[in-house]
Amino acid sequence: MLKLLKRCGVRVVRIQGDSMAPALLSGDVGVFIQYRSRFLRPKRGHVALIDHPRLGMIVKRVTGFRENNEVDVRGDASTSTPAIDLGPLPANRVWGRLLLRLNGQPKHSGSPAT
């Protein structure tokens, strides 16, 4: 199911860590939609799923753009890895945008996830 979604440009990802708090908390599940058309490109302020060359799969906020098709990103929380250590990143490393956040906190029995 998840593989099928990914093929359709949607990824469901569990978040580890609080560097994007309060937008995303550790344990949350994020639904991301792929940047793959001219109508859906990274914009300043997007929470993005990034395939970082050194850190692996990470989630950060897009903060700006440079020449040579590079993107600046940073975490929201003050304790996040400094932006200077994260990038700039080639735009093709920025996979997609956060579409939906599912709260990772346990709910009472029987409650459907929203």
Next chain:
Amino acid sequence: MDFTMKGLLDLETASAHCDIPCKIYDPSTAIIAALSVVRLLDIMQENADKAGSGDLAAANTIARCTFRKEEEAEKVKHEVRIIWGDYFKAPQFEKHPNTHDLVHRIMLKASACKQGVARSNGEELVELVNEFAETFWATKDVETQRVTCPYPPSMSVVQPKL
């Protein structure tokens, strides 16, 4: 879609981890600890005969060295685990796929150094940690060199060419 139970367990994860106080990783501490294990084994060997013939001071030295050997071997394991667990991520493992095996061999060899007194185990531990250091610096595209440490046990160690 099941977002609550087993379905969640199969999700891929993305890191939003915080970096305080990370970023300072260096295998040199592990190398020094491994050298210390060899040095302590040598001192124990030097005092073995005297301790066996009832020299209390020599027995005391052996007791102290045994205690310190335990600590230094544990330090090797701790330092290597930190780099392996905190610094290495998917891209590094893809580039250096034998890292898991190497780290595991360091764990076993350091334990062997704790359990016994064979110098060969200490020598092999230094060599394994040297290999780990070479892998670590390779992930940063930093060249390394082997130099002989200018103090006992005068063994070959890996240093970055900075």
